[in-house]
Amino acid sequence: MGSVVRWAIGAAAILVVASAVYFAYNFGMLRFNNPSQSHYPIQGIDVSHHQGAIDWKTVAAQPNVRFAIMKATEGGDHKDSRFADNWQRAGDAGLVRGAYHFFTFCRPGRDQAQNVLATVPKEPGTLPIAVDLEFVGNCNKVPTLEEMTTEVNAFFDELKGVFPEKPIFYVTQEFFDQYLKGNEARFPEHYLWLRSVFKEPAQQGCSRWSIWQFADNGTLDGIRGAVDLNALCPSETGFAHLFPAVAAK
Structure with missing residues (x-):
């Protein structure tokens, strides 16, 4: 009986600790990554309607x-x-802006590009168009490599008349491993925006990534609730013209 009681107490303790860690992470009190501005001087956020109304002047006043x-x-x-x-409002507040499109596996790439062209203004001084490529939140279809490359290429072929710049690919590790790894040449040339919330990306010297999404539970003045946090690779020169004050340091 004693061993059963000790097992039950141990299991309960583990559950309490796990619940506390989950609570702390979910409410932004715990982050696995906290890159310093000395190592990553250009940091930023990504948002959607989930963040509600944002006080962009307050957000832009924060150095990170x-x-x-x-x-x-x-x-x-x-x-x-x-x-x-x-x-x-983000532009009025002085932030460098970028727009992203969530790519669904269940619509032709050209149709999706038309949606972007009808929505995103073409303005100078902005980041290239980003495309969110992931399984989470997508439809149930799992395309073959051939299907994926065909539709992604069709998407950017349709965009390049208005947005000719090299695009940004936001990918999860799962998507990268299934489609991009070893097949980069089959996709349009791109900057890589890598999600890695548990550890710093292992790619030496940022040689394979340009933007690192290091947290999905950040907290900032001017935004209610959690927000995704990102850092620009310090050796990334493709966006240097957008951040002249930092690039000149």
């Missing part, structure tokens, strides 16, 4: 927010309800 990438579109017809407001 230099850029904001905001959701614009999804699939062939969905437009983020906060995009137009976020785009205008």
Whole structure:
């Protein structure tokens, strides 16, 4: 009986600790990564309608927010309800802006590109178009490599007349391993925006990634609730013209 009681107490203790860690992480009190501004001087956020109304002047006043990438579109017809407001107000606040499209596996790439073209303004001094490529939140279809490359290439072929710049690919490790790894040449040339919330990306000297999403539970003045936090690779020169004050240091 004694061993059973000790087992039960131990299991309960583990559950309490696990619950405390989950609570702390979920409410932004615990982060696995906290890159310093001395090592990563250009940091920023990505947002969507989930963040609600954002006080962009307050957000922009914080030294660890230099850029904001905001959701614009999804699939062939969905437009983020906060995009137009976020785009205008973030620009007015002096932040470098970027727009991203959530790529669904169940609509042709050209249809999705038309949605982007109808929604995202072409303005100087902004980040290239980003495309969110992941399984989470997507439809149930799992394309073959051939299907994926065909539709992603069709998407950017349609965009390049208005947005000719090298795009940004936001990918999870799962998507990277299934489609991109070893097949980069089959996709359009791109900057890599890598999600890695548990550890710093292992790629030496940022040679394979440009933006690192290091947390999805950040807290900032001016935003209610959690927000995704990102850092620009210190050796990334493709965006240097957008951050001249930092690049000149």
